[in-house]
Amino acid sequence: MQRRSKIVDNLDWTTIFIYILLVLMGWMNIYAAVYSEEHNSILDFSQRYGKQMVWIAFAFAIAITIMLSSSRLYVVFAYFIFGLVLALLLSTLVFGKVVNASKSWIQIGSFGLQPAEFAKFATALALAKLMGPYGFKLNTFTSYVKVGLIIALPAGIILLQNDTGSALVFGSFIFILYREGLPGWILVFLFFLVSLFILTLIFSSISIMVFLYVLTLFVFILQTRKYKDALRFTVALVGIGLLMYLVSELFDISIPRSYFFIFPVAAGVLIAGIYGFVSRFRPAYLWAAFLGVSVMYSLSADYVFQNVLDVHHQKRINDLLGIESDPLGWGYNVNQSKIAIGSGGIVGKGFLGGTQTKYNFVPEQSTDFIFCTVGEEWGFLGSTVVLGLFLYLLLRLIRIAERQREGFARIYGYGVVSILFFHIVVNVGMTVGIFPVIGIPLPFFSYGGSSLWAFTILLFILLKFDSDRFGH
């Protein structure tokens, strides 16, 4: 009895309250999204909202079970659970069922399970187990390899299942690594690479090259204050370009225009590199190396985009960046999603008043595009409230993670934050058209047992650690 009350007292009831609120709001919106006159009882089990109620009941049972269990269990069995999920993922590859072109479902009787959903919390547990002990430091090559393997293994298998969206979620663990010692500049550098990738798709390679040159030269001047040298150097390079142009005009040699840019930049990189190396002037060859690498990266990014990515990924990204517009084809989902949300206005059309989602203009309106119903029926105010709840939950979870005394619990906590953050931002971002379409659910909202249970397990293991933080 005493143990029981201790659990209750130490529980973070605010988080639980937000969780219940989100789950119920999700249920209500699923009801509205697939509502029809013929099936209007919310308890109709032939409909998605009826089924979702069953999933919710199971989720609550799972939550209570976790609360009654011991948190030590998860520390001890972390690798075991991780291994088990990996085995499940692998067996899905063999025995799985293909849904929406990805082989990510295991069918047990009439019941389908998505192991990828559970891989997320299992990976967070494994990471916590690896990085939790006091002696672990994220500064050696081996430590990076170990961490990399734990993240890459499930992500790789999920990628093989052709479920790119779920695989990308594992990228969000970068937050854990950052929190646990990954230098900040890597984060900045990654951000730079992603931005450069996007810029490469939008702008021509010449303008990207000029942009990179100016940017790196600016950093160089900031570091060394040698702006006169930098200016002379630039004038010289422009001179080379002009000379080439004149020569080609004079002797009537036809050279592609891009060469007038590529050649001077290449010459600049070469000269600065050799000069810096010979005179041991570090900023010069660092500049040369950085410019050279980013130009090559930018050029290869284009190649990767055209030749490595699937056509539908290319199309979705092109649509997002406004490079290609095809509102009835590739852009249909996002266009309809924006119409649904946009038509909600400030206060929305009211509960069951939405037409775009109810009449199926928005595809997947109860799963990946559930936020459309929120936007259409509850408007800007309702959407902001939902986003506000999510934001509050994330900040609260960071606080919870930070107050853990054990490394394991803290790292796991950040894992929860990373996964939820990625899901929320990518999902909502996709429905409003600032992220490409990636089929991942909105936590606690989207229809589906697997995702709801996985998010419940994810969250409540953290809450269990939190309530146990004064014990042991």
Add this chain to the structure above:
Amino acid sequence: MQLNITTDKKYIISGIIVLVFIVIVVKLFYIQVVDSSYKFSANNNVLRYITQYPARGLIYDRHGEMMVANQVVYDVLIIKNQVKPFDTLEFASMLGLTTDQVKDAFLQVKKQKGYSPRKSVVLLKQIADSSYAKLQEVLYKYHGFEVQPRTVRIYPRAVAGHLLGYVGEVDESVIKNRPYYQLGDYIGINGMEKQYEVELRGVKGVSIFMVDVHNRIKGSYEDGRYDSVARTGKALTCTIDLDLQEYGERLMVNKIGSIVAIEPKTGEVLAMVSSPTYDPTLLVGRDRANNFKMLQTDSLKPIFNRSIMALYPPGSTFKVVNALIGLEEGVVTPQTRYACYGGYTVGRGVGCHHHASPLDLSHSIASSCNTYYCHVFRNIVDNKKFGSIEDGFSNWKTQVESFGYGHALGIDLPNERKGIVPSVNFYNRYFRKGGWNSLTIISLSIGQGELAATPLQMANLVSTIANRGYYFTPHVVKSIEGQPAIDPKFTERHPSSVDASWYDYIIEGMDLAVNCAPGGGGTARIAAIPDIRICGKTGTSQNPHGADHSVFFAFAPKDDPKIAIAVYVENAGFGATWAAPIASLMIEKYLRDSITRPDLENYILQANLLNRRAKKK
């Protein structure tokens, strides 16, 4: 130190999260609050406007008998996206089509303006009721097909095609200029259907429905608050006497020409026949375009409404106008006599037929003496009081125009021609100023030369004589449902320039022309009917298109005129031979509703004058 860095990182991570959320909220604010185009697109997605087509107004004849009614036909519509493979042969045979026609319709559908595979578009138009009955039973088998009722015209008696006009689908220019009309709407294209389009068409209704992504109707929008009900077009009562009209058309079979009959007291048109005519049923339904082309290419021009569009020289019938003007001007009296021995010999001269001589005014009309009217005409235009031929002629022209000549009368039908009364300027241009005199234009005295009038204007003239000096603008609509009166311009008297007292002498002459004793010189004795006093005037109008036209106009009874009628039979020779008997039979039909002279009737019914077009010399 270590602790500091980690707490910093906590804030950096929180900061990143907050920042990203702010970006999303800003984007949400933009699409939900700032940009209103999404609301518009949402309505476009979900709202379907379904037009409720009203039935067109019915048309009755003057006795309330149905002239034009409606019949329900069905348009077959498809939503291309929902159409699944089906048995083309079965479908086609049900509708009485070939499979190729069905396939062709499917190809044509895509070329329609505003075609969308997600919206209903018309595949086949105006499927007959009987085909629809078969189709309806199996319609469930054909996914993506629906049927929409429309009404088209039917004609219980298949007469008066020219007068009634026809209905067709609106074309691009109508849609552009008249916002009421949309693709697929019907509009009156000619005749009364065109003239009274606004009254007849009614008001379209609209039902607004909400549909899902498959275009399935999910319910009415806002409980039908913005819906409107279609209002049926107003019924018209026509002035036409359907029996008389039908009889006129029968009499004119195998003859080219026109009959116009007017009730003098009101200006109501009792019959308006243009021959050859056509069955108005031809211009209804799926074959309308083909039939129209066939009628259009017919060398006898059956679509041409001769009653109001053909211009004929009035011929001798015009002598009554010159007589009236002469009396009014005082240049001739009822007792004035002119001798005639085979014609008028001054100038180029005008020939005349054999008759007693000299004749007074009334007898000159009865015998239709050309010489008499050469004198009268010259007396009018060469009258000393005017001092010049130009002024004398202008006075004559003004008076002629007061009888409804030279300008459109304003009948409530489209495309009425105004006829020709030449002007001083015309002759000055033609002959040069001062290069012409009363002898140059002497043909006008007997209704030839540069004069031209429609059969309607001729009927209106005889109506004016019957009224002793005034006419009402001829019109074809007697009343409009829900309207207390017709246009007031139809109840306004138009007096002629000639005093009412002079008319009796003219009427006397017209009476003599029909009813004089045998050998009394009357030109139209063939038209006489026992117990009905017909007053008439023959004409034989020379024309450049072939043999003379046979012309006759008359009114009856003499003392209480109930019908005024003009008859033209193209290239048929003397007025007395064909036009006069036709007018006589029409008058008898109208006043007695039975024919007492079956021989005369048969003579007319059996006559085929179509081969007389070549000029006889």
